[in-house]
Amino acid sequence: MDKRSLDTLGRHLQALRQARGWSLSQLAAQAGIAKSNLSRLEQGDGNPTLDTLWRLAMRLEVPFGTLVAPITAVxxxxxxxxxxxxxxxxxxxxxxxxxxxxxxxxxxxxxxxxxxxxxxxxxxxxxxxxxxxxxxxxxxxxxxxxxxxxxxxxxxxxxxxxxxxxxxxxxxxxx
Known part of the structure; x- marks a missing residue:
């Protein structure tokens, strides 16, 4: 995924998490990923796998498409x-x-x-x-x-x- 898409995804992910009042630690634990990995994703770094994105969408209780909608990248x-x-x-x-x-x-x-x-x-x-x-x-x-x-x-x-x-x-x- 290109840097612009990662930045967009990171901001959107952070907004979804914060709208629920959850900390990085809470979402990371619920999604079964390291807090440091979630933090990097929200900062527009890292290379999220499809499985990671699906788990985040499930824990945020949004359709996968809602999580990735702001990006156009394949x-x-x-x-x-x-x-x-x-x-x-x-x-x-x-x-x-x-x-x-x-x-x-x-x-x-x-x-x-x-x-x-x-x-x-x-x-x-x-x-x-x-x-x-x-x-x-x-x-x-x-x-x-x-x-x-x-x-x-x-x-x-x-x-x-x-x-x-x-x-x-x-x-x-x-x-």
């Missing part, structure tokens, strides 16, 4: 890139992302808030996706709808996959 690590396309303002909250998994990638995602659903529409390539215990094969033109309030994953084999991921927060307004 987020990525270890063969996975994610970019927020848009965030709905209705109820239930809806986030839309472009996601790409390079060949031979396995990405495990933490459970979202109760009632959350994911909808995947594959644009190119092939992947396995869904709840960890019930992953399904998908190819270009296919779609999958699954409960995202439990651990889920995305896995590619010999080819990359690009897909539209829509997250609907039906149980609450959190990630």
């Amino acid at each position: 987020l990525g690590e270890e063969g996975v890139t994610v970019q927020l396309i848009d965030q709905g303002r209705d109820n239930p909250p809806v986030d839309a992302y472009w996601m790409r998994c390079e060949a031979h990638t396995h990405r495990r995602a933490e459970a979202h808030s109760p009632g959350t659903r994911e909808f995947l529409n594959v644009v190119s390539g092939k992947l396995m996706a869904g709840p960890v215990e019930a992953m399904q094969p998908l190819a270009a033109g296919e779609r999958l709808d699954f409960p995202a309030d439990r651990a889920h994953a995305y896995r590619t084999e010999a080819e990359a996959a690009t897909f539209l991921m829509t997250i609907v927060y039906t149980g609450s307004d959190t990630a």
Whole structure:
């Protein structure tokens, strides 16, 4: 992520934390990250992983898209890139992302808030996706709808996959 995006993310993260009246120590402990790492993120330094950003969004009780909305950078690590396309303002909250998994990638995602659903529409390539215990094969033109309030994953084999991921927060307004 470029310096401008990191600065923007850091200011936004700090504002969300302070709006809740939480200290750095409180949020860091709840998100399972070091206080020094959270401090660096808020100062626009560091290189946050997708998992770190998801955990922060969950602990701040905001959709992932709300946390990253102020930045336009593509987020990525270890063969996975994610970019927020848009965030709905209705109820239930809806986030839309472009996601790409390079060949031979396995990405495990933490459970979202109760009632959350994911909808995947594959644009190119092939992947396995869904709840960890019930992953399904998908190819270009296919779609999958699954409960995202439990651990889920995305896995590619010999080819990359690009897909539209829509997250609907039906149980609450959190990630």
